[in-house]
Amino acid sequence: MACELCGAQGLLVIALIEGAELTVCNKCSSNGRILRNAQPEQKKKTRQIESITVIVGDASSVIKKAREKLGMTQQDFAKLINEKESQIHKLETGAIAPSLELALKMEKILKIVLVRKSEAFEMPKSSEKNDVLTIGDIIKLG
16 A cells, blocks of 8 residues: 555555545654554455346347237337336337336346346456555645
8 A cells, every 4th residue: 555645655544634534654644633553455366256237238129029029019018117108119229228127127027137147357456556646646745
């Protein structure tokens, strides 16, 4: 970790400076009041995997085919799910994508899959200072 004001490496503290809690070096902590020692950042060696919910890319055609298979018009379907007919038209033409809530509602009624889980990979952030912009870079302390 680096000082959020000047970018210095080393022992850091959490200080209240101008009403904000910042992780700063001992020199910069004189600009405010020290609250506590900063916990050293633990380095991650592996990628963190996070699961996200996404709507399938071909949702518009899936919705239209399923509605037609059930023999419903756009107007009938709109009334059934309590949406405007124009909204259904925009969904089926791909002009708009359904919200997660609407996609889940349509899944139940049309008995289709519109929502799936996907894994997103996040690389660990390097603890080295590589052109890190700090508050001290923006303003001059003086």
